[in-house]
Amino acid sequence: MPRKKAETAVIDRTGYDEHMRDIVVSEVLTENYMPYAMSVIKSRALPEIDGFKPAHRKLLYTMYQMKLFDKKTKCANIVGQTMQYNPHGDSSIYETLVRLTEDNESLLTPLISSKGNFGKHYSRDMAYAAYRYTEAGFTKIAAELFEGINKNAVDMADNFDATKKEPVLLPTSFPNILAMPTLGIAVGMASNIASFNLKELCEATIEYIKDPKTDILDIMPGPDFSTGGDILFDRDEMDKIYRTGKGSIVVRSKYTVDKKNRRIEIREIPYSTTTEAIIENVISLCKSKRIMDIDDIRDDTDKNGLLITIEYKRSADPDEIMNKLYSLTPLQDTFSCNFTMLINNNPVVLGVYGILDEWIKFRTECIKRELTYDLEIFRKKLHLMEGLQKILLNIDKAIKIIRGTKLDKDVIPNLMKGFDIDKTQAEYITEIRLRNINEEWILDRTKEIEKIKEDIKKNETIISSDKALKKQIIKKLKEIANKEDYIKPRKTTINTEVKVEKVTVIEEVKNYDVKIIISEHGYVKKVPTSTYKEDTEYKLKDDDRILKIIDAQNIGEVLTFTDKGVVYKTKISDIEVCKAGEFGTFIRSAAEIPDDEKTVFITATGDFSGNMIVVFENGKVAKFPLNVYETKQNRKKLINAFYTNVKPVAFYHVLEDVNIKMKSDGGKLLIFNSEMINLKNSKTTQGTQVMKLPKETKILKSRIIEELDKKSSKIVVKSIPASGFSRKK
The missing domain is CATH 3.90.199.10 (Topoisomerase II, domain 5)
Structure with missing residues (x-):
C-alpha cells in the first residue's frame, strides 16, 4: 500500500503585512545565539x-x-x-x-x-x-x-x-596559568583552575622540560591556595587531575584550641568558601539541635587576618566538634577542578602535564621571536659598523672627500662612491663627531664589531636549536625560583594521613517521646507523646486498620520483618511527624524493601529493650533479646534475622513475659507463658517445642492473651511440650 504524503501545515497569515516573513527558529538561533556564545567563550570567560x-x-x-x-x-x-x-x-x-x-x-x-x-x-x-x-x-x-x-x-x-x-x-616567563586561580563561566562550558606554589611550579616545570616522563607529583604534590587549609591527599585522584584536568580536591580548615578559654580558633579555610557561609551553616546546625556543644560563634577577622572563633561547652570535645563540622559545613569543602582554557582560540580541557606542554611551546616561540628581534638589531648594527670599518681604514681619504665636496647633499653620494658603501652606512658615518676620530675610539669600534658577530652567531645557534631554547626557559625559571622577592612558603599543607572516607559523623538528633501507630497495611504514623490524644481518629485507607500503638523515642528505630528472613531498620527521626488527617509513612518505601519480599511483622523501639518471640508452624517457639538487631554501624538491612527453614506463624515484641495461645489445624488448643521458653542469644534459634503435633499437622494461628478468664484457664499448660486440649463442639 503506498505511503501517504505528509500534509503541509497551512499557516494563517491574517494580519501579516508586506514586511513580515516566515523564519525557522533553529536558523535564528544559529545566526544570533551562536555568535554570542562564541564571543563569550573566546573573548570573555x-x-x-x-x-x-x-x-x-x-x-x-x-x-x-x-x-x-x-x-x-x-x-x-x-x-x-x-x-x-x-x-x-x-x-x-x-x-x-x-x-x-x-x-x-x-x-x-x-x-x-x-x-x-x-x-x-x-x-x-x-x-x-x-x-x-x-x-x-x-x-x-x-x-x-x-x-x-x-x-x-x-x-x-x-x-x-x-x-x-x-x-x-x-x-x-613562568607558567602563570597554573600560578593564578581562575574561575570562568562561559556558554555551555566553565573553567575552574587551581593555583600552585610558584617555587614548586618552576621546579616541576624545569624537571618536566628535562625529562617529560618525570612524575611532577613528587615535586609539586598538589595545589596551593591563598587561604591555606589542609588538602586531604588522594594520590590517585591528584594524578587524575594532573593528567586530565578534571577531578576533586578535598580541602579542610585548620584550627587551634584554646582550652583555657574553651575556644576553637579557625585561621585557614577552604578557598572555595567564605567566613559568612561557614558561620551561617554552624548557626543553622545549632538552631536545629544537630550540634549542641557550641555556645557561640563569631567572625573575629581583623588586620591580622582571618579568624573565626567558636566557643564550646565545658563538657565538649573540641576535636569531636570540628570532626562534625567538617562533615556538615564548608569548613571542609571540595574544589572541583575543570582546567578548561583556550589554545589557539579553541576551548580545550588539559591536565597539568598538557598545560605545561602548551606553555613550553608558547614560551619557546616567545624566546625565539625575542632573539630574532635582537638578531635583526645586531645585523643592522653590524652593517653600519662594517661601513664604518672601511672608513676607519683610510680616514684621511674620507676627510678629503668631505672637504672636496661643494654641496652638502653630495657628501653622502661621494662617500658611497669612494668607499663602496650604501646610503645607510654613509649617513651613519656623517653623523660621527669629529672628536671621536681618535685611536681609542677606533680600537673600541673594531672590538665592537667582533662582539656583534659573536652575538649574531650565538642568537642564530639558539634560534636553530630547540634544546638551546629550552635551556633559556630553564635558566629563567631557575632565576624566578630563587628570588626571595617572588617566592613564598606553601600555605596549603598536604595531609596524607587523613582519608576522606574515614571522616564519619554521628548527627545529633533531638530526642523526645513518641507514639508509633502501625496499621495493617504497613503505614506508620509518628506522633509526639505530648500532642497524642487517645480519642483522635487517624486517617486510614479503605479496609486498613490500626494494629498497635507503641511507646518509643525519636532516637529509636522501626524494625520491619519480611518473609525472606530479613529485618529492615528505619530511623524514627527520619519519619515525618504525622497529623491526624494524613496516612503516615509507608514503611516499605521508607525502608526500601524489594517487591518480592512480603512484610510479616513491624515493631518499633527506642532502646532495643524487651524480647522477640517467634511462633513456628511446627509447634516450636523461639525467644531471643531484641538487642540482637542493634548495630553500631547504622546498618539498614540485616539478613538471617530469624530461623527461616520453618514457616513462622506469629511474631511478638514483648517487654515482659506474656500468655500466648496456640491453635493447630488438628483442633488442639493450649495457652502457655513465655517464661517457660529459654532465652537464646541467637536470633536464628529453632526454638523450643511447645505443642506436640502429629505428622502433617501444623499450627494455624497464635495470639497473646491479655487476661485469663475461667474458660481460658482450663487450657493453660504447666509444662512443655504439651499435646494441647481438644476443642469442644
Missing part, C-alpha cells in the same frame, strides 16, 4: 595560555604602559586609562583590578601592589572601597609578565576602535 582573560590582560597592559613598576597611582586613573582598551565599564574593570591585588588575597602570587581597602576574597560581605580612595601599582614579580613584549615576543592587535595596539597574549 576563559583564560588563555598566559593565564589571563582579556579583561586581565587589558588592565595589566595599561599599567605596563603607565610604568607602574616602582610607584602607585590612584585606581581611578588606572581604570580610566584601561577603558581605552576595555569599553565594558569602570565597575567591571575595577573588580578585575581588586582581585589581582595583594590586599584582596585572591591570588597566591599577587600581581598588583595595593594601598587602601580592597576587601577580602574569603569574605562575601567585606566590600572594597571606591577606586577614588585606593591606589595600586605592580608587584615585583609582575615584571616577569612582560619580558620581551617590546621585542616582538607576542603578536599585537588593534583595540576595539583601532586607535591603539594591545598584546594578544602576555609573554609570561
Whole structure:
C-alpha cells in the first residue's frame, strides 16, 4: 500500500503585512545565539595560555604602559586609562583590578601592589572601597609578565576602535596559568583552575622540560591556595587531575584550641568558601539541635587576618566538634577542578602535564621571536659598523672627500662612491663627531664589531636549536625560583594521613517521646507523646486498620520483618511527624524493601529493650533479646534475622513475659507463658517445642492473651511440650 504524503501545515497569515516573513527558529538561533556564545567563550570567560582573560590582560597592559613598576597611582586613573582598551565599564574593570591585588588575597602570587581597602576574597560581605580612595601599582614579580613584549615576543592587535595596539597574549616567563586561580563561566562550558606554589611550579616545570616522563607529583604534590587549609591527599585522584584536568580536591580548615578559654580558633579555610557561609551553616546546625556543644560563634577577622572563633561547652570535645563540622559545613569543602582554557582560540580541557606542554611551546616561540628581534638589531648594527670599518681604514681619504665636496647633499653620494658603501652606512658615518676620530675610539669600534658577530652567531645557534631554547626557559625559571622577592612558603599543607572516607559523623538528633501507630497495611504514623490524644481518629485507607500503638523515642528505630528472613531498620527521626488527617509513612518505601519480599511483622523501639518471640508452624517457639538487631554501624538491612527453614506463624515484641495461645489445624488448643521458653542469644534459634503435633499437622494461628478468664484457664499448660486440649463442639 503506498505511503501517504505528509500534509503541509497551512499557516494563517491574517494580519501579516508586506514586511513580515516566515523564519525557522533553529536558523535564528544559529545566526544570533551562536555568535554570542562564541564571543563569550573566546573573548570573555576563559583564560588563555598566559593565564589571563582579556579583561586581565587589558588592565595589566595599561599599567605596563603607565610604568607602574616602582610607584602607585590612584585606581581611578588606572581604570580610566584601561577603558581605552576595555569599553565594558569602570565597575567591571575595577573588580578585575581588586582581585589581582595583594590586599584582596585572591591570588597566591599577587600581581598588583595595593594601598587602601580592597576587601577580602574569603569574605562575601567585606566590600572594597571606591577606586577614588585606593591606589595600586605592580608587584615585583609582575615584571616577569612582560619580558620581551617590546621585542616582538607576542603578536599585537588593534583595540576595539583601532586607535591603539594591545598584546594578544602576555609573554609570561613562568607558567602563570597554573600560578593564578581562575574561575570562568562561559556558554555551555566553565573553567575552574587551581593555583600552585610558584617555587614548586618552576621546579616541576624545569624537571618536566628535562625529562617529560618525570612524575611532577613528587615535586609539586598538589595545589596551593591563598587561604591555606589542609588538602586531604588522594594520590590517585591528584594524578587524575594532573593528567586530565578534571577531578576533586578535598580541602579542610585548620584550627587551634584554646582550652583555657574553651575556644576553637579557625585561621585557614577552604578557598572555595567564605567566613559568612561557614558561620551561617554552624548557626543553622545549632538552631536545629544537630550540634549542641557550641555556645557561640563569631567572625573575629581583623588586620591580622582571618579568624573565626567558636566557643564550646565545658563538657565538649573540641576535636569531636570540628570532626562534625567538617562533615556538615564548608569548613571542609571540595574544589572541583575543570582546567578548561583556550589554545589557539579553541576551548580545550588539559591536565597539568598538557598545560605545561602548551606553555613550553608558547614560551619557546616567545624566546625565539625575542632573539630574532635582537638578531635583526645586531645585523643592522653590524652593517653600519662594517661601513664604518672601511672608513676607519683610510680616514684621511674620507676627510678629503668631505672637504672636496661643494654641496652638502653630495657628501653622502661621494662617500658611497669612494668607499663602496650604501646610503645607510654613509649617513651613519656623517653623523660621527669629529672628536671621536681618535685611536681609542677606533680600537673600541673594531672590538665592537667582533662582539656583534659573536652575538649574531650565538642568537642564530639558539634560534636553530630547540634544546638551546629550552635551556633559556630553564635558566629563567631557575632565576624566578630563587628570588626571595617572588617566592613564598606553601600555605596549603598536604595531609596524607587523613582519608576522606574515614571522616564519619554521628548527627545529633533531638530526642523526645513518641507514639508509633502501625496499621495493617504497613503505614506508620509518628506522633509526639505530648500532642497524642487517645480519642483522635487517624486517617486510614479503605479496609486498613490500626494494629498497635507503641511507646518509643525519636532516637529509636522501626524494625520491619519480611518473609525472606530479613529485618529492615528505619530511623524514627527520619519519619515525618504525622497529623491526624494524613496516612503516615509507608514503611516499605521508607525502608526500601524489594517487591518480592512480603512484610510479616513491624515493631518499633527506642532502646532495643524487651524480647522477640517467634511462633513456628511446627509447634516450636523461639525467644531471643531484641538487642540482637542493634548495630553500631547504622546498618539498614540485616539478613538471617530469624530461623527461616520453618514457616513462622506469629511474631511478638514483648517487654515482659506474656500468655500466648496456640491453635493447630488438628483442633488442639493450649495457652502457655513465655517464661517457660529459654532465652537464646541467637536470633536464628529453632526454638523450643511447645505443642506436640502429629505428622502433617501444623499450627494455624497464635495470639497473646491479655487476661485469663475461667474458660481460658482450663487450657493453660504447666509444662512443655504439651499435646494441647481438644476443642469442644
